[in-house]
Amino acid sequence: MELSNIEKLLEKYFEGETTISEEKELKVYFTRETVPSHLERYRDLFQYFSEESTVTATKELTLNIDRKRFVYTWIGIAASVALIAGVFLTRSTPSTTADTFEDPEIALQETKKILNMVSQYMNEGKQELVYLKEFENTKNKFIK
Numbered sequence: 001m002e003l004s005n006i007e008k009l010l011e012k013y014f015e016g017e018t019t020i021s022e023e024k025e026l027k028v029y030f031t032r033e034t035v036p037s038h039l040e041r042y043r044d045l046f047q048y049f050s051e052e053s054t055v056t057a058t059k060e061l062t063l064n065i066d067r068k069r070f071v072y073t074w075i076g077i078a079a080s081v082a083l084i085a086g087v088f089l090t091r092s093t094p095s096t097t098a099d100t101f102e103d104p105e106i107a108l109q110e111t112k113k114i115l116n117m118v119s120q121y122m123n124e125g126k127q128e129l130v131y132l133k134e135f136e137n138t139k140n141k142f143i144k
Contacts, residue, residue, distance in 0.1 A: 003036060010042065 009026055012018045018026070029035075030046035101107040 006039070010039075 006026070006029055009018060009022050013023065013026060027046050027050045030039075030043045031050050035043050101110065
């Protein structure tokens with residue numbers, strides 16, 4: 001029963017689905033003296049993991065933080081924030097009195113001129129819809 005359990009655990013291990021306790025069980029099993037011959041090829045792998053898990057660092061590592069690089073990073077961030085703030089704070093607001101007319105007759109004439117221009121653009125766009133109507137008629141002939 002134990003051999004079939006180990007084989008199932010090996011399958012799970014190579015699929016990446018084992019838990020820590022199951023991996024420990026595999027390490028213990030393969031560090032024993034007797035391992036079946038068809039599982040002998042996995043013995044070195046698990047013995048290596050067992051040996052390497054006990055290795056500790058002998059030299060203490062210190063991280064050297066480059067002060068100039070740290071300062072330049074913060075200066076770059078501050079400059080970016082200042083630039084963005086300057087762009088948004090110095091934008092001029094559009095004047096609301098630029099397009100007003102004192103005389104109502106002039107205002108009416110300008111309004112008519114603008115509405116006429118909008119009407120021309122609408123009619124130009126409407127001319128293209130003739131092709132859609134022709135397409136609809138042809139489609140209706142075939143889909144009766």
